[in-house]
Amino acid sequence: MSGPTSEGELAHAFREEWGAVVATLARRLGDLQAAEDAAAEAFAAAATAWRDGVPPNPGGWLMLTAWRKAVDAHRRTAAVAVDPQVLGELALRAQPEEAAVDELATEPRQLGDDRLGLIFACCHPALALEVRVAMTLRYVAGLTTKQIAAAFLIPEPTLAQRLVRAKRKIRDAGIRFEIPARPAQRLRSVRTVVYLVFNEGFAASGGDALIRKELCEEAIWLGRLLHRLLPADAETAGLLALMLLHHARAVARQAGGRPVPLEEQDRSRWDRALIAEGTRVLDEALARRDPGSYQLQAAIAALHAQAPRFDDTDWPQIALLYGSLARLEHSPVVEVNRAVAVGMADGPLAGLAVLEPVLASGALEGYSPLYAAHAALLEKAGYPERARGAWARAAETSANSAVREELLRRHD
Amino acid sequence: MKYALLIYTPTTAEGYAAAAKATVHEADAHGGWVDYTRAAKEAGVLVGGEQLTHTDTATSVRLRGDEERLITDGPFMETKEHLLGFYLIDVPDLDAAIDWAARMPVDDATIEIRAAMSGMPWQLMLD
Numbered sequence: 001m002s003g004p005t006s007e008g009e010l011a012h013a014f015r016e017e018w019g020a021v022v023a024t025l026a027r028r029l030g031d032l033q034a035a036e037d038a039a040a041e042a043f044a045a046a047a048t049a050w051r052d053g054v055p056p057n058p059g060g061w062l063m064l065t066a067w068r069k070a071v072d073a074h075r076r077t078a079a080v081a082v083d084p085q086v087l088g089e090l091a092l093r094a095q096p097e098e099a100a101v102d103e104l105a106t107e108p109r110q111l112g113d114d115r116l117g118l119i120f121a122c123c124h125p126a127l128a129l130e131v132r133v134a135m136t137l138r139y140v141a142g143l144t145t146k147q148i149a150a151a152f153l154i155p156e157p158t159l160a161q162r163l164v165r166a167k168r169k170i171r172d173a174g175i176r177f178e179i180p181a182r183p184a185q186r187l188r189s190v191r192t193v194v195y196l197v198f199n200e201g202f203a204a205s206g207g208d209a210l211i212r213k214e215l216c217e218e219a220i221w222l223g224r225l226l227h228r229l230l231p232a233d234a235e236t237a238g239l240l241a242l243m244l245l246h247h248a249r250a251v252a253r254q255a256g257g258r259p260v261p262l263e264e265q266d267r268s269r270w271d272r273a274l275i276a277e278g279t280r281v282l283d284e285a286l287a288r289r290d291p292g293s294y295q296l297q298a299a300i301a302a303l304h305a306q307a308p309r310f311d312d313t314d315w316p317q318i319a320l321l322y323g324s325l326a327r328l329e330h331s332p333v334v335e336v337n338r339a340v341a342v343g344m345a346d347g348p349l350a351g352l353a354v355l356e357p358v359l360a361s362g363a364l365e366g367y368s369p370l371y372a373a374h375a376a377l378l379e380k381a382g383y384p385e386r387a388r389g390a391w392a393r394a395a396e397t398s399a400n401s402a403v404r405e406e407l408l409r410r411h412d
Numbered sequence: 413m414k415y416a417l418l419i420y421t422p423t424t425a426e427g428y429a430a431a432a433k434a435t436v437h438e439a440d441a442h443g444g445w446v447d448y449t450r451a452a453k454e455a456g457v458l459v460g461g462e463q464l465t466h467t468d469t470a471t472s473v474r475l476r477g478d479e480e481r482l483i484t485d486g487p488f489m490e491t492k493e494h495l496l497g498f499y500l501i502d503v504p505d506l507d508a509a510i511d512w513a514a515r516m517p518v519d520d521a522t523i524e525i526r527a528a529m530s531g532m533p534w535q536l537m538l539d
Protein backbone atom coordinates (compact mmCIF):
# COMPACT_ATOMS: atom_id res chain seq x y z
CA MET A 1 0.00 0.00 0.00
CA SER A 2 1.54 3.27 -1.03
CA GLY A 3 0.55 6.82 -1.95
CA PRO A 4 -2.36 7.87 -4.16
CA THR A 5 -0.37 7.95 -7.42
CA SER A 6 1.20 4.51 -7.16
CA GLU A 7 1.53 2.48 -10.33
CA GLY A 8 -1.05 0.03 -9.09
CA GLU A 9 -3.63 2.74 -8.64
CA LEU A 10 -2.93 4.26 -12.03
CA ALA A 11 -3.43 0.84 -13.56
CA HIS A 12 -6.68 0.65 -11.63
CA ALA A 13 -7.80 4.04 -12.92
CA PHE A 14 -7.32 2.75 -16.46
CA ARG A 15 -9.06 -0.51 -15.64
CA GLU A 16 -11.89 1.37 -13.97
CA GLU A 17 -12.50 3.20 -17.25
CA TRP A 18 -12.35 -0.05 -19.21
CA GLY A 19 -14.64 -1.77 -16.70
CA ALA A 20 -17.19 1.04 -16.95
CA VAL A 21 -17.28 0.82 -20.76
CA VAL A 22 -17.60 -2.98 -20.73
CA ALA A 23 -20.33 -2.87 -18.06
CA THR A 24 -22.45 -0.28 -19.87
CA LEU A 25 -22.13 -1.97 -23.25
CA ALA A 26 -22.75 -5.43 -21.86
CA ARG A 27 -25.96 -4.26 -20.27
CA ARG A 28 -27.22 -2.50 -23.38
CA LEU A 29 -26.15 -5.23 -25.83
CA GLY A 30 -26.84 -8.21 -23.56
CA ASP A 31 -23.63 -9.72 -24.91
CA LEU A 32 -20.37 -9.55 -22.98
CA GLN A 33 -18.19 -10.73 -25.87
CA ALA A 34 -19.52 -7.97 -28.13
CA ALA A 35 -19.01 -5.44 -25.33
CA GLU A 36 -15.45 -6.59 -24.77
CA ASP A 37 -14.61 -6.45 -28.47
CA ALA A 38 -16.04 -2.94 -28.82
CA ALA A 39 -14.19 -1.72 -25.72
CA ALA A 40 -10.93 -3.12 -27.10
CA GLU A 41 -11.50 -1.26 -30.38
CA ALA A 42 -12.29 1.97 -28.57
CA PHE A 43 -9.14 1.79 -26.46
CA ALA A 44 -7.08 1.03 -29.55
CA ALA A 45 -8.63 4.06 -31.27
CA ALA A 46 -7.82 6.22 -28.25
CA ALA A 47 -4.15 5.31 -28.53
CA THR A 48 -3.96 7.14 -31.86
CA ALA A 49 -6.67 9.78 -31.45
CA TRP A 50 -5.30 11.03 -28.12
CA ARG A 51 -1.75 11.46 -29.34
CA ASP A 52 -2.25 15.24 -29.57
CA GLY A 53 -4.08 15.53 -26.29
CA VAL A 54 -6.65 13.78 -24.16
CA PRO A 55 -10.27 14.93 -24.73
CA PRO A 56 -12.00 16.83 -21.89
CA ASN A 57 -14.20 13.83 -21.00
CA PRO A 58 -12.07 10.74 -21.71
CA GLY A 59 -14.62 8.37 -20.18
CA GLY A 60 -17.41 9.77 -22.34
CA TRP A 61 -15.20 9.63 -25.44
CA LEU A 62 -14.38 5.98 -24.84
CA MET A 63 -18.01 5.11 -24.11
CA LEU A 64 -19.30 6.81 -27.26
CA THR A 65 -16.56 5.35 -29.47
CA ALA A 66 -17.13 1.86 -28.09
CA TRP A 67 -20.87 2.18 -28.61
CA ARG A 68 -20.37 3.18 -32.25
CA LYS A 69 -17.97 0.27 -32.76
CA ALA A 70 -20.54 -2.10 -31.27
CA VAL A 71 -23.29 -0.81 -33.57
CA ASP A 72 -20.95 -1.10 -36.58
CA ALA A 73 -19.98 -4.63 -35.62
CA HIS A 74 -23.60 -5.58 -35.22
CA ARG A 75 -24.49 -4.18 -38.65
CA ARG A 76 -21.63 -6.18 -40.19
CA THR A 77 -22.67 -9.49 -38.66
CA ALA A 78 -26.37 -8.76 -39.07
CA ALA A 79 -25.82 -8.56 -42.84
CA VAL A 80 -24.90 -12.24 -42.71
CA ALA A 81 -27.13 -13.66 -40.01
CA VAL A 82 -30.86 -13.16 -40.41
CA ASP A 83 -32.35 -11.50 -37.40
CA PRO A 84 -34.14 -8.36 -38.55
CA GLN A 85 -35.86 -7.91 -35.22
CA VAL A 86 -32.65 -7.50 -33.23
CA LEU A 87 -31.17 -5.24 -35.90
CA GLY A 88 -34.25 -3.03 -35.75
CA GLU A 89 -34.04 -2.82 -31.98
CA LEU A 90 -30.38 -1.96 -32.12
CA ALA A 91 -30.95 0.74 -34.76
CA LEU A 92 -33.68 2.21 -32.57
CA ARG A 93 -31.41 2.17 -29.57
CA ALA A 94 -28.61 3.67 -31.61
CA GLN A 95 -30.67 6.72 -32.67
CA PRO A 96 -30.24 8.96 -29.64
CA GLU A 97 -26.75 7.60 -29.04
CA GLU A 98 -24.85 10.83 -28.38
CA ALA A 99 -27.29 12.16 -25.82
CA ALA A 100 -27.72 8.75 -24.21
CA VAL A 101 -24.03 8.06 -23.98
CA ASP A 102 -23.31 11.55 -22.65
CA GLU A 103 -25.85 10.91 -19.97
CA LEU A 104 -24.41 7.45 -19.28
CA ALA A 105 -20.90 8.78 -18.96
CA THR A 106 -21.83 11.54 -16.54
CA GLU A 107 -24.60 9.92 -14.53
CA PRO A 108 -22.90 8.09 -11.68
CA ARG A 109 -25.97 6.19 -10.54
CA GLN A 110 -26.53 4.72 -14.00
CA LEU A 111 -22.87 3.75 -14.26
CA GLY A 112 -23.10 2.21 -10.81
CA ASP A 113 -26.09 0.13 -11.86
CA ASP A 114 -24.21 -1.04 -14.95
CA ARG A 115 -21.24 -2.08 -12.82
CA LEU A 116 -23.51 -3.91 -10.38
CA GLY A 117 -25.38 -5.58 -13.23
CA LEU A 118 -22.10 -6.91 -14.60
CA ILE A 119 -20.99 -8.10 -11.14
CA PHE A 120 -24.27 -9.95 -10.65
CA ALA A 121 -23.94 -11.61 -14.07
CA CYS A 122 -20.31 -12.66 -13.49
CA CYS A 123 -21.21 -14.07 -10.06
CA HIS A 124 -24.39 -15.84 -11.17
CA PRO A 125 -24.82 -19.15 -9.32
CA ALA A 126 -25.59 -20.84 -12.65
CA LEU A 127 -21.85 -20.56 -13.35
CA ALA A 128 -19.35 -22.79 -11.58
CA LEU A 129 -17.65 -21.11 -8.63
CA GLU A 130 -14.18 -21.04 -10.20
CA VAL A 131 -15.71 -19.59 -13.36
CA ARG A 132 -17.43 -16.87 -11.32
CA VAL A 133 -14.09 -15.98 -9.77
CA ALA A 134 -12.34 -15.80 -13.13
CA MET A 135 -15.16 -13.80 -14.75
CA THR A 136 -15.20 -11.30 -11.89
CA LEU A 137 -11.44 -10.79 -11.96
CA ARG A 138 -11.48 -10.43 -15.74
CA TYR A 139 -14.49 -8.19 -16.30
CA VAL A 140 -15.05 -6.37 -13.03
CA ALA A 141 -11.47 -6.00 -11.77
CA GLY A 142 -10.08 -5.89 -15.32
CA LEU A 143 -7.18 -8.33 -14.85
CA THR A 144 -5.84 -9.99 -17.98
CA THR A 145 -6.40 -13.71 -18.61
CA LYS A 146 -2.65 -14.13 -18.24
CA GLN A 147 -2.65 -12.58 -14.77
CA ILE A 148 -5.64 -14.65 -13.63
CA ALA A 149 -4.18 -17.88 -15.01
CA ALA A 150 -0.91 -17.19 -13.18
CA ALA A 151 -2.69 -16.40 -9.90
CA PHE A 152 -4.68 -19.63 -9.93
CA LEU A 153 -1.93 -21.80 -11.40
CA ILE A 154 -3.94 -22.93 -14.43
CA PRO A 155 -2.85 -22.87 -18.09
CA GLU A 156 -3.90 -19.67 -19.87
CA PRO A 157 -5.69 -21.43 -22.77
CA THR A 158 -7.78 -23.40 -20.26
CA LEU A 159 -8.82 -20.20 -18.53
CA ALA A 160 -9.51 -18.42 -21.83
CA GLN A 161 -11.75 -21.31 -22.88
CA ARG A 162 -13.68 -21.16 -19.62
CA LEU A 163 -14.26 -17.43 -20.09
CA VAL A 164 -15.49 -17.90 -23.67
CA ARG A 165 -17.89 -20.62 -22.57
CA ALA A 166 -19.14 -18.52 -19.65
CA LYS A 167 -19.79 -15.52 -21.89
CA ARG A 168 -21.74 -17.71 -24.28
CA LYS A 169 -23.75 -19.21 -21.45
CA ILE A 170 -24.59 -15.77 -20.05
CA ARG A 171 -25.86 -14.71 -23.46
CA ASP A 172 -27.67 -17.90 -24.51
CA ALA A 173 -29.11 -19.00 -21.18
CA GLY A 174 -30.60 -15.58 -20.49
CA ILE A 175 -28.50 -14.38 -17.57
CA ARG A 176 -29.11 -10.66 -17.49
CA PHE A 177 -26.78 -7.80 -16.67
CA GLU A 178 -29.27 -6.42 -14.20
CA ILE A 179 -29.64 -5.97 -10.48
CA PRO A 180 -31.97 -8.87 -9.60
CA ALA A 181 -35.45 -8.18 -8.29
CA ARG A 182 -34.66 -10.04 -5.05
CA PRO A 183 -30.91 -9.50 -4.72
CA ALA A 184 -30.28 -11.04 -1.28
CA GLN A 185 -29.42 -14.55 -2.42
CA ARG A 186 -27.52 -13.43 -5.51
CA LEU A 187 -25.57 -10.96 -3.38
CA ARG A 188 -24.41 -13.83 -1.18
CA SER A 189 -22.83 -15.40 -4.24
CA VAL A 190 -21.11 -12.10 -5.09
CA ARG A 191 -19.63 -11.82 -1.58
CA THR A 192 -18.50 -15.44 -1.68
CA VAL A 193 -16.61 -14.81 -4.92
CA VAL A 194 -14.88 -11.70 -3.56
CA TYR A 195 -13.92 -13.42 -0.31
CA LEU A 196 -12.66 -16.44 -2.20
CA VAL A 197 -10.32 -14.20 -4.18
CA PHE A 198 -9.11 -12.65 -0.94
CA ASN A 199 -8.57 -15.99 0.76
CA GLU A 200 -6.71 -17.40 -2.19
CA GLY A 201 -4.35 -14.46 -1.78
CA PHE A 202 -4.25 -14.48 2.01
CA ALA A 203 -3.70 -18.18 2.58
CA ALA A 204 -2.47 -19.39 -0.77
CA SER A 205 -3.86 -22.92 -0.92
CA GLY A 206 -1.23 -24.20 -3.29
CA GLY A 207 2.13 -23.18 -4.62
CA ASP A 208 5.06 -21.65 -2.80
CA ALA A 209 4.14 -18.06 -2.01
CA LEU A 210 2.65 -17.64 1.44
CA ILE A 211 0.62 -14.57 0.62
CA ARG A 212 -0.20 -13.43 -2.87
CA LYS A 213 -0.57 -9.77 -2.11
CA GLU A 214 -1.99 -8.83 -5.50
CA LEU A 215 -4.99 -11.12 -5.07
CA CYS A 216 -5.72 -9.62 -1.64
CA GLU A 217 -5.53 -6.14 -3.09
CA GLU A 218 -7.83 -7.08 -5.99
CA ALA A 219 -10.35 -8.50 -3.54
CA ILE A 220 -10.21 -5.37 -1.40
CA TRP A 221 -10.64 -3.23 -4.49
CA LEU A 222 -13.71 -5.30 -5.42
CA GLY A 223 -14.94 -5.04 -1.83
CA ARG A 224 -14.62 -1.25 -1.87
CA LEU A 225 -16.43 -1.06 -5.21
CA LEU A 226 -19.26 -3.25 -3.92
CA HIS A 227 -19.51 -1.25 -0.69
CA ARG A 228 -19.60 2.02 -2.64
CA LEU A 229 -22.37 0.66 -4.88
CA LEU A 230 -24.35 -0.88 -2.00
CA PRO A 231 -23.55 1.35 1.00
CA ALA A 232 -26.63 0.24 2.96
CA ASP A 233 -25.83 -3.48 2.89
CA ALA A 234 -24.36 -4.43 6.27
CA GLU A 235 -22.80 -7.75 5.23
CA THR A 236 -21.11 -6.18 2.21
CA ALA A 237 -19.57 -3.63 4.59
CA GLY A 238 -18.70 -6.48 6.96
CA LEU A 239 -16.87 -8.27 4.17
CA LEU A 240 -14.86 -5.17 3.32
CA ALA A 241 -14.01 -4.59 6.99
CA LEU A 242 -12.93 -8.20 7.40
CA MET A 243 -10.58 -8.04 4.41
CA LEU A 244 -9.10 -4.70 5.52
CA LEU A 245 -8.48 -5.94 9.05
CA HIS A 246 -6.88 -9.17 7.83
CA HIS A 247 -4.80 -7.42 5.22
CA ALA A 248 -3.52 -4.93 7.81
CA ARG A 249 -1.52 -7.79 9.34
CA ALA A 250 -0.19 -9.14 6.03
CA VAL A 251 3.34 -7.73 6.33
CA ALA A 252 3.82 -9.09 9.84
CA ARG A 253 2.46 -12.53 8.97
CA GLN A 254 5.66 -13.59 7.30
CA ALA A 255 9.38 -13.12 7.77
CA GLY A 256 11.87 -14.31 5.20
CA GLY A 257 9.20 -16.39 3.45
CA ARG A 258 8.24 -18.06 6.74
CA PRO A 259 4.81 -17.73 8.33
CA VAL A 260 4.82 -15.97 11.71
CA PRO A 261 2.08 -17.04 14.15
CA LEU A 262 -0.16 -14.34 15.60
CA GLU A 263 1.46 -14.39 19.05
CA GLU A 264 4.92 -13.71 17.62
CA GLN A 265 3.96 -11.02 15.13
CA ASP A 266 5.58 -7.60 15.44
CA ARG A 267 2.42 -5.58 16.00
CA SER A 268 4.19 -2.29 15.24
CA ARG A 269 4.27 -3.46 11.62
CA TRP A 270 0.51 -3.81 11.38
CA ASP A 271 -0.99 -1.21 9.04
CA ARG A 272 -2.74 1.26 11.37
CA ALA A 273 -4.49 3.09 8.51
CA LEU A 274 -6.09 -0.15 7.27
CA ILE A 275 -7.08 -1.10 10.81
CA ALA A 276 -8.67 2.32 11.34
CA GLU A 277 -10.57 2.08 8.04
CA GLY A 278 -11.65 -1.50 8.71
CA THR A 279 -12.86 -0.63 12.21
CA ARG A 280 -14.78 2.39 10.95
CA VAL A 281 -16.47 0.39 8.17
CA LEU A 282 -17.31 -2.35 10.69
CA ASP A 283 -18.77 0.08 13.23
CA GLU A 284 -21.03 1.56 10.57
CA ALA A 285 -22.11 -1.91 9.50
CA LEU A 286 -22.86 -3.06 13.07
CA ALA A 287 -24.93 0.09 13.63
CA ARG A 288 -27.34 -1.18 10.95
CA ARG A 289 -28.33 -4.03 13.31
CA ASP A 290 -28.39 -6.63 10.54
CA PRO A 291 -25.73 -9.06 11.75
CA GLY A 292 -24.12 -11.71 9.61
CA SER A 293 -21.10 -13.93 9.38
CA TYR A 294 -18.78 -11.42 7.70
CA GLN A 295 -19.53 -8.84 10.38
CA LEU A 296 -18.90 -11.42 13.12
CA GLN A 297 -15.60 -12.45 11.56
CA ALA A 298 -14.63 -8.79 11.13
CA ALA A 299 -15.47 -8.15 14.78
CA ILE A 300 -13.12 -10.99 15.75
CA ALA A 301 -10.39 -9.58 13.51
CA ALA A 302 -10.96 -6.13 15.03
CA LEU A 303 -10.48 -7.51 18.56
CA HIS A 304 -7.15 -9.01 17.50
CA ALA A 305 -6.13 -5.77 15.81
CA GLN A 306 -7.02 -3.69 18.87
CA ALA A 307 -4.90 -5.70 21.34
CA PRO A 308 -1.56 -3.89 21.87
CA ARG A 309 0.08 -7.21 22.83
CA PHE A 310 -0.92 -10.84 22.29
CA ASP A 311 -1.50 -11.19 26.05
CA ASP A 312 -4.01 -8.33 25.94
CA THR A 313 -6.27 -10.21 23.50
CA ASP A 314 -9.90 -10.34 24.65
CA TRP A 315 -10.24 -14.13 24.25
CA PRO A 316 -13.53 -14.53 26.16
CA GLN A 317 -15.17 -12.04 23.80
CA ILE A 318 -13.60 -13.73 20.76
CA ALA A 319 -14.82 -17.14 21.96
CA LEU A 320 -18.34 -15.70 22.30
CA LEU A 321 -18.21 -14.27 18.79
CA TYR A 322 -17.08 -17.65 17.43
CA GLY A 323 -20.03 -19.17 19.28
CA SER A 324 -22.42 -16.83 17.45
CA LEU A 325 -20.66 -17.59 14.19
CA ALA A 326 -20.94 -21.34 14.78
CA ARG A 327 -24.69 -21.04 15.40
CA LEU A 328 -25.04 -19.08 12.15
CA GLU A 329 -22.85 -21.22 9.91
CA HIS A 330 -22.78 -24.77 11.37
CA SER A 331 -19.29 -25.06 9.93
CA PRO A 332 -16.67 -27.40 11.40
CA VAL A 333 -13.96 -24.89 10.39
CA VAL A 334 -15.59 -22.32 12.69
CA GLU A 335 -15.59 -24.92 15.47
CA VAL A 336 -11.82 -25.34 15.08
CA ASN A 337 -11.32 -21.59 15.52
CA ARG A 338 -13.74 -21.55 18.42
CA ALA A 339 -11.77 -24.35 20.08
CA VAL A 340 -8.59 -22.26 19.85
CA ALA A 341 -10.35 -19.21 21.33
CA VAL A 342 -12.00 -21.25 24.10
CA GLY A 343 -8.60 -22.80 24.81
CA MET A 344 -7.16 -19.32 25.31
CA ALA A 345 -10.11 -18.05 27.34
CA ASP A 346 -10.88 -21.07 29.55
CA GLY A 347 -7.79 -23.26 29.30
CA PRO A 348 -6.58 -25.99 26.92
CA LEU A 349 -8.86 -28.73 28.30
CA ALA A 350 -11.94 -26.63 27.55
CA GLY A 351 -10.55 -26.05 24.04
CA LEU A 352 -9.94 -29.76 23.53
CA ALA A 353 -13.51 -30.46 24.57
CA VAL A 354 -14.72 -28.25 21.71
CA LEU A 355 -12.31 -29.85 19.26
CA GLU A 356 -12.95 -33.52 20.10
CA PRO A 357 -16.32 -33.77 18.30
CA VAL A 358 -14.83 -32.17 15.17
CA LEU A 359 -11.97 -34.68 15.16
CA ALA A 360 -14.34 -37.57 15.80
CA SER A 361 -16.75 -36.55 13.03
CA GLY A 362 -14.03 -36.84 10.39
CA ALA A 363 -15.65 -33.87 8.62
CA LEU A 364 -12.29 -32.10 8.27
CA GLU A 365 -10.15 -35.13 7.45
CA GLY A 366 -6.90 -33.83 5.93
CA TYR A 367 -7.51 -30.18 6.93
CA SER A 368 -4.13 -29.02 8.19
CA PRO A 369 -5.29 -26.19 10.55
CA LEU A 370 -7.40 -28.75 12.46
CA TYR A 371 -4.30 -30.77 13.38
CA ALA A 372 -2.28 -27.62 14.15
CA ALA A 373 -4.99 -26.44 16.53
CA HIS A 374 -5.17 -29.89 18.10
CA ALA A 375 -1.38 -30.01 18.50
CA ALA A 376 -1.19 -26.58 20.16
CA LEU A 377 -3.97 -27.47 22.61
CA LEU A 378 -2.39 -30.84 23.44
CA GLU A 379 0.94 -29.16 24.04
CA LYS A 380 -0.53 -26.60 26.43
CA ALA A 381 -2.53 -29.32 28.20
CA GLY A 382 0.70 -31.23 28.87
CA TYR A 383 0.62 -34.06 26.30
CA PRO A 384 3.90 -33.46 24.37
CA GLU A 385 3.91 -36.96 22.82
CA ARG A 386 0.43 -36.71 21.32
CA ALA A 387 1.15 -33.11 20.32
CA ARG A 388 4.14 -34.21 18.24
CA GLY A 389 1.97 -36.62 16.29
CA ALA A 390 -0.59 -33.89 15.61
CA TRP A 391 2.11 -31.45 14.46
CA ALA A 392 3.41 -34.06 12.02
CA ARG A 393 -0.12 -34.60 10.68
CA ALA A 394 -0.53 -30.82 10.29
CA ALA A 395 2.70 -30.62 8.30
CA GLU A 396 1.92 -33.52 5.98
CA THR A 397 -1.57 -32.24 5.18
CA SER A 398 -0.53 -28.66 4.41
CA ALA A 399 -0.61 -27.87 0.69
CA ASN A 400 1.43 -24.71 1.14
CA SER A 401 5.16 -25.46 1.12
CA ALA A 402 6.10 -22.42 3.25
CA VAL A 403 3.66 -23.44 5.97
CA ARG A 404 4.75 -27.08 5.75
CA GLU A 405 8.44 -26.25 6.15
CA GLU A 406 7.75 -23.98 9.09
CA LEU A 407 5.71 -26.65 10.87
CA LEU A 408 8.49 -29.20 10.35
CA ARG A 409 11.16 -26.75 11.48
CA ARG A 410 9.36 -25.96 14.72
CA HIS A 411 8.06 -29.31 15.75
CA ASP A 412 10.26 -32.00 14.31
CA MET B 413 -37.24 -16.20 -23.55
CA LYS B 414 -38.58 -19.71 -23.77
CA TYR B 415 -37.14 -22.31 -21.42
CA ALA B 416 -37.67 -26.06 -21.16
CA LEU B 417 -37.76 -27.25 -17.56
CA LEU B 418 -36.76 -30.91 -17.85
CA ILE B 419 -37.73 -32.93 -14.79
CA TYR B 420 -35.36 -35.80 -14.02
CA THR B 421 -36.36 -38.31 -11.33
CA PRO B 422 -35.12 -41.71 -10.18
CA THR B 423 -35.91 -44.45 -12.71
CA THR B 424 -37.10 -46.89 -10.03
CA ALA B 425 -40.82 -47.61 -9.89
CA GLU B 426 -41.01 -45.96 -6.46
CA GLY B 427 -39.11 -42.92 -7.74
CA TYR B 428 -41.48 -42.56 -10.66
CA ALA B 429 -44.55 -42.97 -8.50
CA ALA B 430 -43.30 -40.51 -5.88
CA ALA B 431 -42.54 -37.78 -8.38
CA ALA B 432 -45.76 -38.28 -10.28
CA LYS B 433 -47.88 -38.30 -7.12
CA ALA B 434 -50.73 -35.80 -6.96
CA THR B 435 -50.59 -35.30 -10.68
CA VAL B 436 -53.29 -34.00 -12.98
CA HIS B 437 -54.97 -37.42 -12.82
CA GLU B 438 -55.94 -36.85 -9.26
CA ALA B 439 -59.36 -35.41 -8.56
CA ASP B 440 -57.97 -33.53 -5.58
CA ALA B 441 -57.66 -29.95 -6.78
CA HIS B 442 -54.99 -29.30 -4.19
CA GLY B 443 -52.64 -31.82 -5.78
CA GLY B 444 -49.21 -30.25 -6.07
CA TRP B 445 -48.88 -30.48 -9.85
CA VAL B 446 -52.38 -29.13 -10.42
CA ASP B 447 -51.57 -26.09 -8.29
CA TYR B 448 -48.24 -25.64 -9.95
CA THR B 449 -49.65 -25.83 -13.47
CA ARG B 450 -52.48 -23.49 -12.60
CA ALA B 451 -50.04 -20.98 -11.08
CA ALA B 452 -47.87 -21.06 -14.21
CA LYS B 453 -50.91 -20.61 -16.41
CA GLU B 454 -52.32 -17.76 -14.37
CA ALA B 455 -48.94 -16.03 -14.38
CA GLY B 456 -49.06 -16.18 -18.18
CA VAL B 457 -45.77 -18.06 -18.49
CA LEU B 458 -47.01 -21.54 -19.47
CA VAL B 459 -46.40 -22.52 -23.09
CA GLY B 460 -46.77 -26.28 -22.76
CA GLY B 461 -45.80 -29.40 -20.87
CA GLU B 462 -46.10 -33.18 -20.85
CA GLN B 463 -45.67 -36.02 -18.40
CA LEU B 464 -43.96 -38.94 -20.11
CA THR B 465 -44.54 -42.64 -19.56
CA HIS B 466 -41.83 -44.65 -17.81
CA THR B 467 -38.64 -45.33 -19.78
CA ASP B 468 -39.36 -49.07 -19.68
CA THR B 469 -41.96 -48.35 -22.35
CA ALA B 470 -39.56 -46.34 -24.52
CA THR B 471 -38.72 -47.24 -28.11
CA SER B 472 -35.55 -45.99 -29.76
CA VAL B 473 -35.07 -45.60 -33.49
CA ARG B 474 -31.47 -45.33 -34.56
CA LEU B 475 -30.62 -43.56 -37.82
CA ARG B 476 -27.18 -43.86 -39.36
CA GLY B 477 -26.75 -42.58 -42.90
CA ASP B 478 -28.05 -45.06 -45.48
CA GLU B 479 -28.29 -47.97 -43.07
CA GLU B 480 -31.66 -49.44 -42.41
CA ARG B 481 -33.42 -47.95 -39.42
CA LEU B 482 -32.67 -49.84 -36.22
CA ILE B 483 -35.45 -50.15 -33.70
CA THR B 484 -34.69 -51.12 -30.11
CA ASP B 485 -36.90 -51.76 -27.13
CA GLY B 486 -35.81 -49.38 -24.39
CA PRO B 487 -34.43 -45.92 -23.78
CA PHE B 488 -31.53 -44.24 -25.60
CA MET B 489 -29.44 -44.78 -22.49
CA GLU B 490 -29.96 -46.80 -19.33
CA THR B 491 -29.61 -44.33 -16.49
CA LYS B 492 -30.47 -44.08 -12.80
CA GLU B 493 -32.54 -40.98 -13.48
CA HIS B 494 -34.82 -40.36 -16.39
CA LEU B 495 -36.90 -37.65 -17.93
CA LEU B 496 -40.25 -37.71 -16.13
CA GLY B 497 -41.65 -34.82 -18.09
CA PHE B 498 -41.18 -31.20 -18.95
CA TYR B 499 -42.72 -27.77 -18.93
CA LEU B 500 -42.12 -25.17 -21.58
CA ILE B 501 -42.34 -21.67 -20.16
CA ASP B 502 -41.81 -18.15 -21.45
CA VAL B 503 -40.16 -15.84 -18.89
CA PRO B 504 -37.82 -12.82 -19.05
CA ASP B 505 -34.59 -14.44 -17.86
CA LEU B 506 -32.80 -17.38 -16.26
CA ASP B 507 -33.55 -16.17 -12.72
CA ALA B 508 -37.28 -16.37 -13.42
CA ALA B 509 -36.85 -19.84 -14.96
CA ILE B 510 -34.90 -20.98 -11.88
CA ASP B 511 -37.71 -19.69 -9.64
CA TRP B 512 -40.32 -21.71 -11.57
CA ALA B 513 -38.11 -24.80 -11.45
CA ALA B 514 -37.65 -24.38 -7.69
CA ARG B 515 -41.43 -24.18 -7.15
CA MET B 516 -42.09 -27.67 -8.53
CA PRO B 517 -43.83 -29.98 -6.03
CA VAL B 518 -41.23 -32.78 -6.02
CA ASP B 519 -38.94 -34.02 -3.28
CA ASP B 520 -36.35 -35.97 -5.20
CA ALA B 521 -35.70 -34.52 -8.63
CA THR B 522 -33.26 -32.51 -10.68
CA ILE B 523 -34.67 -29.89 -12.99
CA GLU B 524 -32.48 -29.15 -15.99
CA ILE B 525 -33.15 -25.73 -17.42
CA ARG B 526 -32.47 -25.27 -21.11
CA ALA B 527 -33.07 -22.00 -22.90
CA ALA B 528 -34.69 -22.40 -26.32
CA MET B 529 -33.01 -21.01 -29.41
CA SER B 530 -34.94 -18.26 -31.10
CA GLY B 531 -35.04 -16.96 -34.66
CA MET B 532 -34.46 -20.35 -36.31
CA PRO B 533 -36.05 -20.66 -39.77
CA TRP B 534 -37.89 -23.91 -38.98
CA GLN B 535 -39.67 -22.21 -36.10
CA LEU B 536 -41.71 -20.18 -38.59
CA MET B 537 -43.47 -23.47 -39.39
CA LEU B 538 -44.85 -23.68 -35.87
CA ASP B 539 -47.23 -20.76 -36.24
